[in-house]
Structures are given as structure tokens and as C-alpha cells.
Amino acid sequence: xxxxxxxxxxxxxxxxxxxxxxxxxxxxxxxxxxxxxxxxxxxxxxxxxxxxxxxxxxxxxxxxxxxxxxxxxxxxxxxxxxxxxxxxxxxxxxxxxxxxxxxxxxxxxxxxxxxxxxxxxxxxxxxxxxxxxxxxxxxxxxxxxxxxxxxxxxxx
Amino acid sequence: xxxxxxxxxxxxxxxxxxxxxxxxxxxxxxxxxxxxxxxxxxxxxxxxxxxxxxxxxxxxxxxxxxxxxxxxxxxxxxxxxxxxxxxxxxxxxxxxxxxxxxxxxxxxxxxxxxxxxxxxxxxxxxxxxxxxxxxxxxxxxxxxxxxxxxxxxxxxxxxxxxxxxxxxxxxxxxxxxxxxxxxxxxxxxxxxxxxxxxxxxxxxxxxxxxxxxxxxxxxxxxxxxxxxxxxxxxxxxxxxxxxxxxxxxxxxxxxxxxxxxxxxxxxxxxxxxxxxxxxxxxxxxxxxxxxxxxxxxxxxxxxxxxxxxxxxxxxxxxxxxxxxxxxxxxxxxxxxxxxxxxxxxxxxxxxxxxxxxxxxxxxxxxxxxxxxxxxxxxxxxxxxxxxxxxxxxxxxxxxxxxxxxxxxxxxxxxxxxxxxxxxxxxxxxxxxxxxxxxxxxxxxxxxxxxxxxxxxxxxxxxxxxxxxxxxxxxxxxxxxxxxxxxxxxxxxxxxxxxxxxxxxxxxxxxxxxxxxxxxxxxxxxxxxxxxxxxxxxxxxxxxxxxxxxxxxxxxxxxxxxxxxxxxxxxxxxxxxxxxxxxxxxxxxxxxxxxxxxxxxxxxxxxxxxxxxxxxxxxxxxxxxxxxxxxxxxxxxxxxxxxxxxxxxxxxxxxxxxxxxxxxxxxxxxxxxxx
Numbered sequence: 001x002x003x004x005x006x007x008x009x010x011x012x013x014x015x016x017x018x019x020x021x022x023x024x025x026x027x028x029x030x031x032x033x034x035x036x037x038x039x040x041x042x043x044x045x046x047x048x049x050x051x052x053x054x055x056x057x058x059x060x061x062x063x064x065x066x067x068x069x070x071x072x073x074x075x076x077x078x079x080x081x082x083x084x085x086x087x088x089x090x091x092x093x094x095x096x097x098x099x100x101x102x103x104x105x106x107x108x109x110x111x112x113x114x115x116x117x118x119x120x121x122x123x124x125x126x127x128x129x130x131x132x133x134x135x136x137x138x139x140x141x142x143x144x145x146x147x148x149x150x151x152x153x154x155x156x
Numbered sequence: 157x158x159x160x161x162x163x164x165x166x167x168x169x170x171x172x173x174x175x176x177x178x179x180x181x182x183x184x185x186x187x188x189x190x191x192x193x194x195x196x197x198x199x200x201x202x203x204x205x206x207x208x209x210x211x212x213x214x215x216x217x218x219x220x221x222x223x224x225x226x227x228x229x230x231x232x233x234x235x236x237x238x239x240x241x242x243x244x245x246x247x248x249x250x251x252x253x254x255x256x257x258x259x260x261x262x263x264x265x266x267x268x269x270x271x272x273x274x275x276x277x278x279x280x281x282x283x284x285x286x287x288x289x290x291x292x293x294x295x296x297x298x299x300x301x302x303x304x305x306x307x308x309x310x311x312x313x314x315x316x317x318x319x320x321x322x323x324x325x326x327x328x329x330x331x332x333x334x335x336x337x338x339x340x341x342x343x344x345x346x347x348x349x350x351x352x353x354x355x356x357x358x359x360x361x362x363x364x365x366x367x368x369x370x371x372x373x374x375x376x377x378x379x380x381x382x383x384x385x386x387x388x389x390x391x392x393x394x395x396x397x398x399x400x401x402x403x404x405x406x407x408x409x410x411x412x413x414x415x416x417x418x419x420x421x422x423x424x425x426x427x428x429x430x431x432x433x434x435x436x437x438x439x440x441x442x443x444x445x446x447x448x449x450x451x452x453x454x455x456x457x458x459x460x461x462x463x464x465x466x467x468x469x470x471x472x473x474x475x476x477x478x479x480x481x482x483x484x485x486x487x488x489x490x491x492x493x494x495x496x497x498x499x500x501x502x503x504x505x506x507x508x509x510x511x512x513x514x515x516x517x518x519x520x521x522x523x524x525x526x527x528x529x530x531x532x533x534x535x536x537x538x539x540x541x542x543x544x545x546x547x548x549x550x551x552x553x554x555x556x557x558x559x560x561x562x563x564x565x566x567x568x569x570x571x572x573x574x575x576x577x578x579x580x581x582x583x584x585x586x587x588x589x590x591x592x593x594x595x596x597x598x599x600x601x602x603x604x605x606x607x608x609x610x611x612x613x614x615x616x617x618x619x620x621x622x623x624x625x626x627x628x629x630x631x632x633x634x635x636x637x638x639x640x641x642x643x644x645x646x647x648x649x650x651x652x653x654x655x656x657x658x659x660x661x662x663x664x665x666x667x668x669x670x671x672x673x674x675x676x677x678x679x680x681x682x683x684x685x686x687x688x689x690x691x692x693x694x695x696x697x698x699x700x701x702x703x704x705x706x707x708x709x710x711x712x713x714x715x716x717x718x719x720x721x722x723x724x725x726x727x728x729x730x731x732x733x734x735x736x737x738x739x740x741x742x743x744x745x746x747x748x749x750x751x752x753x754x755x756x757x758x759x760x761x762x763x764x765x766x767x768x769x770x771x772x773x774x775x776x777x778x779x780x781x782x783x784x785x786x787x788x789x790x791x792x793x794x795x796x797x798x799x800x801x802x803x804x805x806x807x808x809x810x811x812x813x814x815x816x817x818x819x820x821x822x823x824x825x826x827x828x829x830x
Contacts, residue, residue, distance in 0.1 A: 050788060057789055061742075064749050068611075076756070127503020127795070134796045141739045141793075148745060149614055 004087025005073065005080060011094030012069040015147065019062025019101025019140075026055025026109025033113040037120045047119050047126050051112045054133040058097075058105035061144040065097045068151050079156065086154065093150035100143035108136040159513045160487040161455040162814070164478055165462065168448050169471035174440070177449070177469055178433050178817075185818030186461060188485055189451040191439040199448075204438035211431035214261060218424035219822075221264040222417065224271045228407050229414035241552035242825040245422060250826050253422040260423040263416050270406045277399040277406070284392045284399075291392075293352045294377075294385040296344040301380035310362035312355040312369055314376040320351045329355075332368035336361055421823035428820040436817060450476070452485050452814065484509035486811035494519040496562040504799050505809020512639055514807055518798055521628050522563075525797055527570025528621075529743040529790035531610075532751060534582035535783050536575050539568030552825065567790075578744065579605030582779060583751025592759040593768060610745060617741050619677050625737030626664070628797070629730070632805030633657065639806070651705030655698045660730060662695025699724060733801045739793050747786045754778030 034048035067076070069090055074080035081087045115129035165187075169177055181187050245253075253260070294301055297313065305311040320328075325341040338361070344352040353374075357365045366374075381388050441448050453461055462473040478484060486506045488498050490513070497519035507513050530536065543565035547558055575581060579601055586603050590596035601609075610617040637653035640646075667673050668681045669688065683691075707719030758774035761767040803809075819826075 053785065053788060054792065056785065057746075060746060060750060060785065063753070064746050067749055067753050125503075127500075130792055131796060131799055134792045135800075137793075138736065138739070138796075141742045142735075144746070145618070145738050145742045148742070149618075152611070152614055 002080070002082055002087070003084045004082060004090075007084065007087030008069065008073045008081045008090035009075070011091035011098075012066045012073070012075075014091075014098040015062045015065040015069070015094040015101070016059075017062075018098040019065075019105065020059040022102035022105030023056050023059030023062075026058070026105040026107075026112065027052060029109045030055060030112035030116065033116040037116055041120070041123075044119055044123055047123065048116050051116050051119065051130065051133065054112050054130070054137065055105045055108040057137060058101035058108070058140045061097050061140055062101050065094055065144065065147045065151065068148060069094060072151060072154075086156070089154050090151065093147055093154060095147075096143035096150075097140070097147040101140055104136050104140040104143075108133045108140075111136055158489050159507060159509060159511075159811075160489045160814070162452045162478075162484050162487075162509065163455040163458040164450070164476040164482075164484075165453055165458055166448065166450045166474045166476055167465055167471050168446055168474075169465070169469050171442060171445055171447055173469040173471070174437065174442075174447055175433070177465070177471065178436055178440075180464065180468065181449075181817055182429065182433055182819055184457075184461065184464070185816045186457040187451045187453045188814055188816050189436060189439070189449060199441040199443055201439065201441060202437060204434040208431050208434040208438065211427045211434060215424050215427035215431060217261070217268065218264050218420050218427065221267040222420050222424065222823075224267055224410060225414060225417055225420070229411040231417075240550050241554045241557075242821065242823060243418070243421065244552060244827050245418075245824045246827050250422060250824070253419050254426050256419070257423045257426060260416065260419045263413055264420060264423070267410055267413055270410050274403050274406045274410075277403045281396050281399045284396050288389055288392050290379060291381075291385045291389050293345040293347055295389065296342075297354060297385050300382050300384050301377060302382050305356075305359060305362075308359055310357055310359045310365070312353075312357075312365065312374065312376075313380075314369075314374050315350045315352045316369070316375075317350055317373045319346050319349070320353070325353060325355070328372050329365060329368045332371060333361075333364045336364060339365060425819070425821040425824050428822065432817075432820045451817070454487060454814075483812055485814035487814035488513055488515060490515050490519075493566065496559045496566060497522055499556060499559055499563070500795060500798060502813070504803060504807075506811035506813055507807070507809065508811040511807075511811070512635055512642070514635055514803075517631055517635065518802065521631070521802065522794055522798060523566055523570045524624070525628075525740060526567040526790050526794045527572075527574040528624075528740045529793060530567075530571040530747055530786055531574040531578050531744040532580040532582065532747050533572045533575025534580075534585065534751075534779075535747070535787070536568045536571030536573070538783065539564055539571060539787070543568060564787075571790075574744075576603075577605060577607040578610050578748070579603055580748045580751070582775075583748055583753075583755050585751075585755050585775070588755040588759050589771075592771070593763050595763075610741065611748065614741060614745070615677055617744075618738055619679070621737045621740040622734050624740065625734045625801070626660075628737070628802055629733055629805055630657070630660075632802045632807075636806035647705070647708070651701055651708065655701035655705065657698070658694040659698030659702060659724075659727070662691045662693075662698060663727075665691030666695060733804070736801055737797065739797075743786070743789055743793060746789070747782065750782045750786070751779070754782060 030052040034052045037048050038045050070076040072078040073087075073090060081090065111133045115132050118125055118129040167177070181189075294313075297303075299311070299313075301313055303311050303313060320343065322341050322343050325343065326339070329336060329339055329341070336357070338358050340356040342354045342356075344354060346352065355365060355369065383391070458475065462475075465471040465473050486509055488495070488501070488506070490498060494516045498515055500522065501507075501513075501515050501518065527536070543561045547553065547561050547565070553561075581603055584601060587596075587600045590602060591600075596602075608616065633653060633656060637649055640649040640653060665683070665687065669683045674680045702723055703717060703720035705720070706723040707716035710716045710719065754774060757778070758771040759767070761770035
């Protein structure tokens with residue numbers, strides 16, 4: 001087993017681990033706020049649940065990048081990584097979604113908490129409340145895109 | 157794409173018809189009344205506050221009783237209830253029930269009384285349980301806690317701090333009073349750093365023992381009952397049983413009134429509608445014999461309303477001119493497809509009167525983009541079936557909900573289309589099932605994409621996404637241009653719209669043949685020389701017009717140029733707007749790849765019967781999760797593309813929704829009979 005393989009796998013693991021941590025964090029804080037709203041007004045359950053879920057997507061993006069990486073480096077498919085440099089490239093390619101996923105999910109969670117506050121006070125403004133967390137997610141999507149484009153285009 | 161034209165009308169009728177006119181308006185539900193401050197001394201208003209608050213109170217009581225009823229005799233409706241909409245009630249049944257509204261209210265009060273009795277019983281049980289809790293440490297006593305002793309003996313019942321056993325207790329007394337021997341100590345229990353004890357001694361030694369105990373921190377219990385603790389506990393337990401029995405009787409009594417639910421719903425809505433009528437009644441200006449009404453009616457209903465008013469009540473109806481400073485309420489009217497997307501527009505903000513209604517154009521892009529983001533034929537088909545079935549099963553569904561589901565029905569069609577274009581059907585389920593269970597070894601994928609597989613050529617799809625983005629944004633700019641033209645502002649049209657089109661199209665044409673673009677996309681464009689020249693000319697022409705004209709409101713030329721230069725800087729926002737459409741690709745890939753992961757996990761148990769069971773379980777659960785999160789994602793991000801990128805180019809909402817004066821029914825809908 002080459003060093004490149006280790007590095008590539010490290011990258012794959014990081015993207016799920018860090019982005020997943022961020023999502024767990026974000027969904028966690030939003031969930032606490034959502035539970036508070038439901039304890040006062042159970043009718044808002046569906047709306048606050050949606051807002052709670054919004055920071056959950058980063059974890060999925062991380063999983064996605066891990067899966068694509070694994071299917072390229074000979075663990076779920078593709079050819080084994082032979083040299084260290086290629087492995088390092090996979091590691092680097094995984095970093096955008098790993099790092100941006102971690103931080104954007106945390107901040108998206110915070111915005112979700114604030115948006116849950118909107119729903120608590122003005123349930124009819126749900127459409128607008130949903131938009132604020134979605135703004136943060138843009139950066140996770142951009143990071144996801146760069147990770148995918150890099151991984152699928154690493155020369156082999 | 158249209159905003160309904162509103163006609164302002166005024167109605168003047170005899171005072172005796174006041175309530176009848178309002179009732180007719182309420183049941184027609186086409187007029188939004190204007191309530192203005194009175195400036196005329198001769199006009200006055202009726203004080204209806206008291207009547208109205210009485211009605212509201214009754215409606216509130218009925219609502220509460222219904223909530224209680226739902227608690228003790230739940231209706232078996234479950235989740236579907238939220239889709240079912242209002243109950244339909246025929247006019248005769250309604251009138252009959254309303255005729256008995258006093259009786260219904262008596263039942264309502266009875267229900268609330270019983271519910272109050274239940275909570276009183278619960279309170280008693282709670283306090284009994286607390287008392288039992290306080291008695292528990294003393295259960296070892298076979299005398300009452302207040303027992304002071306007999307004729308010859310003295311008793312000390314109470315607690316000392318710390319954990320003490322009987323030997324220590326004897327030692328404690330012996331240390332102080334060594335000659336005392338006729339003492340009996342008993343430890344009953346110990347809890348929370350305190351020990352409950354009972355000490356018995358001869359009456360003559362009472363003071364000595366007491367002082368010894370006091371020195372050790374002895375205290376008699378704060379609450380002591382005159383009964384033997386075990387007996388007191390038994391009594392309390394009996395009381396709890398009785399209260400519980402009473403509660404179940406009361407619950408049964410409430411549940412037995414479930415048959416009155418329909419009447420209660422009618423009563424609640426009846427009072428609510430009346431309260432609304434009286435609210436209006438209180439705002440109508442009236443003189444000694446006549447009263448006046450003013451309001452907005454959709455132009456198409458104006459004549460019908462006028463005719464009803466004139467024929468039935470001999471009212472005078474006038475069509476009024478709209479004044480400059482008035483805010484005309486907005487109602488939307490769109491074709492069958494686009495009207496389902498009105499909710500998306502409404503949650504951003506309705507267009508003001510005189511502006512364009514972007515619903516139609518937005519609905520087309522919404523349809524298109526949603527499908528691209530989800531892009532899985534399997535999920536699309538599930539959405540289509542689910543939404544179609546829901547709308548069919550509950551024809552009385554609330555209007556907003558129906559439109560929402562219909563919107564997802566259409567988005568499902570788009571999703572199915574894009575799924576086949578990109579070759580996604582529950583991810584790659586066909587390949588996986590064929591390989592795992594049927595030993596298929598032929599070429600994959602079996603379901604070939606009609607267009608191309610985005611996972612293999614992500615760059616190509618990214619370019620397409622950005623192109624769709626540019627079209628979307630240009631459409632937005634176009635609507636703004638349409639508004640300029642409608643206002644007859646040709647200068648604005650050329651300098652704010654045409655110039656930008658020229659500038660941006662020129663930039664794109666200059667970018668396409670460049671090496672940078674070829675390097676990124678792998679596509680090379682060879683333009684003829686004249687086209688290259690044209691692209692440079694229109695870019696510069698556009699640039700110059702923006703530079704000179706966009707600050708045209710300013711007289712000062714220096715400031716004007718500076719503002720123009722700032723506007724040109726706005727081209728960076730175009731860049732970020734266009735890049736934002738890369739989410740079409742990213743979200744589409746996310747759905748497909750996660751679906752593949754699910755299929756792969758399912759197939760890990762191999763073929764055979766056991767493998768098939770595992771596969772089905774994993775597939776069903778995984779698909780449900782993936783679909784839920786990705787439908788939500790596609791919905792949120794399609795909204796975002798509309799709200800931020802598209803609306804950002806031309807739209808600012810700001811309209812007021814048309815809220816006609818109508819019945820305030822929450823539970824029922826009256827079906828008119830002919």
C-alpha cells in the first residue's frame with residue numbers, strides 16, 4: 001500500500017468527518033431552537049423542522065465527495081493510487097468541502113436559529129425565513145463543486 | 157401574467173338594509189372595504205365593540221371546547237386531516253344548526269366545565285401525592301406524628317441532622333445525662349442528611365431528654381398530622397382512587413358529546429363570521445337614514461355586485477376613480493399551470509398595481525430548474541403520483557395547499573424529464589438490481605442517459621448551467637425593460653436595459669473564443685473576424701452608454717460619470733449571479749450520487765432471498781431519506797435562484813394583497829343548494 005493511497009483515503013475521510021461535524025453542530029443548535037418553538041406552538045412543527053434540516057446538507061455533500069473519491073482510488077472502484085503526489089492531490093481536492101462544510105454548516109445553523117425565531121413570531125413569513133440559511137449554503141455548494149471538479153479531473 | 161384590475165366602487169343604501177347588505181357582501185366575498193377616518197361631522201359610526209367581543213368570546217369558547225373534545229375523543233383523521241380541508245355543510249343543515257346555537261353553546265359550556273373539573277381533580281391528586289411523599293419517612297410510626305406521650309411517658313418525634321443510628325442516639329443521650337436509663341430510641345428512616353427518630357422516656361425525665369436532644373439539633377416536623385401515618389396514607393390513596401374514578405367519568409362525559417362536534421364547529425364559525433360582520437358594521441359611516449360603503453372590487457365582478465346591490469336593496473352604486481395616493485390591493489390571475497406557482501411569488505411579496513406580474517415567466521424557470529436540481533426520474537414519478545393522488549383524494553383541500561401540491565406535481569414532471577436526460581432512475585437501481593440479482597454482466601448503464609451523464613462530464617454540464625443562468629437573468633432584465641416601455645420611458649429603456657444587454661452580450665462573445673474559456677471548458681469557438689469586431693463594438697458602446705447615462709438624474713457631470721462608473725462595477729454582481737447557477741449541477745449530482753450509495757449499500761448483502769430483503773429495506777429507507785432532503789434542497793434553492801438572482805434584476809414586491817370582506821370560517825364551508 002503506497003503513501004499516496006493513505007493520503008487519498010485521509011482526504012476522503014476528512015470530507016465526511018469535518019463536513020459531518022459541521023452539520024451535526026448546525027442541526028444541533030437549530031434543533032434546540034425548533035424544540036423550543038414546538039413546545040409553545042406545535043402547529044409550527046413542519047416549518048421549524050425544515051429550517052432545522054437546512055444545515056444538514058453539508059454532511060451530505062461531504063459524504064458525496066468521500067464516495068466519489070473512494071470510487072476513484074480503488075476502494076470502491078477505479079485504480080489504486082500509486083504515487084504520493086497523486087494521493088496528496090486527492091487530499092487537497094477534498095479539503096474545500098471538508099473545511100467550508102464545517103464552517104458553513106455551523107454558521108448556517110446559527111442563521112437557522114434566527115429564522116426559527118421569525119417563524120415563531122410570524123409563521124406566515126416562512127418563505128423569507130427559509131432564504132437566510134440558504135444564503136450561507138451557497139458557499140458549501142461552491143466548495144462541493146470545486147471538490148467534485150478537482151477529484152474527477154485529477155490526471156491518472 | 158396578469159394582475160387583476162381593481163375597480164373602486166361606492167355603495168350608498170338605506171340604513172334599514174345595513175346588516176343585509178353586509179351579509180350579502182360577506183357571502184359574495186369579492187369586495188375589500190376601505191375603512192377611513194371620518195372627517196364629516198354629520199356622519200357617525202355605530203358602536204359595535206361590545207356585540208363583537210361577545211361573538212368573539214363565544215367563538216373562542218367553542219374553539220376551546222373543540223380542542224378539549226379532540227383531546228378526549230380524537231377524530232380518526234391522522235396526518236391526512238391537514239390535507240382534508242374544511243367540512244362541507246349544506247345550507248339547510250347550516251341554518252338548522254345555527255337555529256340551535258344557544259343549545260350548542262350550553263353543550264360547549266358543559267364541556268368546558270367538565271374539563272375544568274378534570275383539572276381540579278388532577279390538582280387534588282397532585283396534592284395528595286405530595287402529602288404521601290411527606291408521610292413516607294414516618295411510615296414506621298404506629299402513633300400519630302403529633303403524639304406527645306402518655307400520662308407517664310413523654311415522646312419525642314422529629315428529626316436530627318446527619319445520619320445517626322440507634323446506638324449513636326443512645327450514646328448521645330447518655331453523654332449528657334449518664335444516669336438516665338429508661339429511654340427507648342428508634343430510628344424510623346434517614347434521608348437528605350437528616351434522620352427521623354422517635355424517642356420515648358418517662359414523663360419526669362422529659363426536660364432532660366429534651367435538652368439532650370435539642371443539643372443534637374432535634375426538631376419536631378413542620379407539618380404533622382394527627383393521624384397514624386400509615387392510616388393517613390391509606391386515606392390519601394383512597395382519595396386518589398376516587399379522584400381518578402371521577403376523572404374517567406368526566407372524560408367519558410366529554411367524549412359522549414363527540415356527536416355535537418359538527419354543531420360546535422358550525423357555532424364557532426357562525427360567531428366568528430358575525431364578529432367580522434360587526435367589526436365592519438362598526439367602521440361604516442352613516443347619517444340619519446343612509447350609510448356609505450367604499451371598497452375595491454375586481455373589475456370583472458363590479459357590475460355583478462352593483463346589480464345585486466341595486467336590485468336587492470335599492471342601493472346607489474357608483475364606480476369611482478382611483479386617487480393618486482391610494483394603494484390599490486393586488487390579486488393575481490394566471491393560467492392553470494402558472495397559478496400554482498403564485499405562492500412562491502406571494503412569499504416574496506406581491507407586485508404592486510401597475511407593475512408587471514412575473515408569475516408566468518417565473519413559473520417556467522421554476523419548473524425547469526427544480527427538475528434539474530433533483531434530476532431523478534424515479535423520484536420525479538413518485539412526486540407526480542403522490543401529489544396527484546393527494547389532490548384527487550381531498551378535493552375540498554384548502555386552496556393554498558392545493559396549489560402547493562400542484563406545483564410539486566409539475567416539478568415532479570420536470571424532475572422525471574431531467575432524470576431521463578441524465579440517466580438517473582433511483583440513482584442506478586436498474587444496473588444494481590440486474591447485476592446483483594439477475595447476474596447481468598452486459599454493458600452498463602442499461603438505462604442510457606438521453607443527453608449525457610453529468611458525473612462523467614461535469615464541466616460540460618456546468619457550462620450549460622451557467623448558460624441557463626444567463627438566460628434566466630436576461631429574462632429578468634427584459635421584464636424590467638418591459639416596465640420601462642410601459643411607462644413610456646424610452647431613455648431609461650435604452651440606457652438601463654439595452655446598454656446592459658449590449659455590454660454583457662459583447663463580453664460573453666469576447667470570452668467564448670478566448671484561450672481561458674477553452675482551457676476551462678475544453679470547448680473551442682472560432683468566430684469569424686467580423687463577429688469579433690462586432691463583440692468589441694457593442695461591449696464598448698454599451699459601456700459608454702452606461703457610463704454616461706446611468707447617473708442621468710444628476711445635473712453635475714462629474715458626479716454623473718462617477719455614478720456611471722460605479723454602475724459598471726456592478727458587472728461583478730452579474731458574475732457572481734451567474735456562478736450561483738452552478739448549484740444546478742451540484743445539487744443534481746448530490747441526488748444521483750447519494751442514490752447510488754444507497755443502492756450500493758443495499759446490494760452489499762449479495763443476491764438470493766436474504767439479499768433481496770436487505771436490499772428492499774435499505775432501498776426504501778434510503779430513498780425516503782434522500783428524497784426528503786433533496787426535494788427540500790431543490791425547493792429551497794430554486795426559490796433562492798428566483799428571489800435573489802432573478803427578482804434582484806427587476807422586482808421589489810411591495811404590493812398589498814387583496815383581502816375581500818368574507819365569511820370567517822375555520823371549520824366548515826357552506827354548500828349552496830339550488
